[in-house]
Amino acid sequence: MQKIAFFINPKIRNFRSIEIELQHHFIDLDYQFFISEYHGHLLTLPQKAISEGFNYLIAVGGDGTLNEMINGVINSFKTENSYDWQKISEIKIGVYPAGSGNDFARNIEDSSLKNLKQNIINHHSEMVDVGFARFFDEKEESTERFFINITDVGIGGEVVIMKERMPRYFSPKFNYMASILYVMATFKKNKVRITTDKTLYQGKILNFVIANGKYLGNAIGIAPQAVIDDGQFSITNIGNVSLLDYFLNIGTAKKCLKIKHPQVSYSEAKKVFIESADHRKMTIDMDGEFVGFAPIELECLEKKISFFILIYSFIEN
Numbered sequence: 001m002q003k004i005a006f007f008i009n010p011k012i013r014n015f016r017s018i019e020i021e022l023q024h025h026f027i028d029l030d031y032q033f034f035i036s037e038y039h040g041h042l043l044t045l046p047q048k049a050i051s052e053g054f055n056y057l058i059a060v061g062g063d064g065t066l067n068e069m070i071n072g073v074i075n076s077f078k079t080e081n082s083y084d085w086q087k088i089s090e091i092k093i094g095v096y097p098a099g100s101g102n103d104f105a106r107n108i109e110d111s112s113l114k115n116l117k118q119n120i121i122n123h124h125s126e127m128v129d130v131g132f133a134r135f136f137d138e139k140e141e142s143t144e145r146f147f148i149n150i151t152d153v154g155i156g157g158e159v160v161i162m163k164e165r166m167p168r169y170f171s172p173k174f175n176y177m178a179s180i181l182y183v184m185a186t187f188k189k190n191k192v193r194i195t196t197d198k199t200l201y202q203g204k205i206l207n208f209v210i211a212n213g214k215y216l217g218n219a220i221g222i223a224p225q226a227v228i229d230d231g232q233f234s235i236t237n238i239g240n241v242s243l244l245d246y247f248l249n250i251g252t253a254k255k256c257l258k259i260k261h262p263q264v265s266y267s268e269a270k271k272v273f274i275e276s277a278d279h280r281k282m283t284i285d286m287d288g289e290f291v292g293f294a295p296i297e298l299e300c301l302e303k304k305i306s307f308f309i310l311i312y313s314f315i316e317n
Helices: 015-025 045-051 063-075 085-089 113-121 155-164 172-186 243-254
Strands: 004-008 031-035 056-061 092-097 126-137 142-147 150-154 190-196 200-205 207-211 233-238 264-269 271-276 283-286 289-307
Touching: 004 015, 004 045, 004 063, 015 031, 015 113, 031 045, 045 056, 045 063, 056 063, 063 092, 063 142, 063 289, 085 289, 092 113, 126 283, 150 155, 150 190, 150 289, 155 172, 155 207, 155 283, 155 289, 172 243, 200 233
Parallel strands: 004 031, 004 056, 056 092, 092 289
Antiparallel strands: 126 142, 126 289, 150 207, 150 283, 190 200, 190 271, 207 233, 233 264, 271 289, 283 289
């Protein structure tokens, strides 16, 4: 039996019109709206929906909304020492991109409501990877969290913090670019030690990106080689890059192509550990949200989430 739960961030633009649109498309199906009432509410709302028999869970919002919902689903099946991944895989997950970034949805061939409904009716979903991270939260207490799209350490967290301070009446794209400009003009690059299951790196970074999906920062294709169901993180290491270098290469990244620069490198890894080498705080951006500080340990968990998508074919750039 298909019971559909829509988890909605009421802060999205055109909230009421999106509600009406959802009602119009899904009037002939069994659905219910679950409205987030505060930041972090979607970490617990999925458990309520699941306990009421809902087994098709759709995030309506941006990457942060999707991240919270997925964490809520996974934590609904937490066991004493692990998670019941079999039961988690029985919950079908989807996204209707209505937030400010919607970067994970860019990995989906067709994220329209028409296609989403068709996938639900046809029971069409694919198993995709999910990232697991252990780090220190905003209160500098040890915590763990899952992510579906991208986690990065360096400038990313600082940009997110600045973006949240920007006026809401500007467009998300403008706020993001303005935040990058401000942060890059003042940011002192971190010196880090990074260990993966394949490589060791030590040096200065502007940003170190651990990607499941290809995009971050409102359609910047920072990880063109990323595949969301291959069991590997796609790594993009942006080293000692200047503001001028950034703007000379941002067009390439927006085309989701690899940047050809001596301080930019690409690799893959299943496990990653990042720590400061100069005892400075390093902020963490996870699916478009500031979540805490390094050191951080990450692992790619292969094909753990059942998602309503048609995955883009991977093309080497």
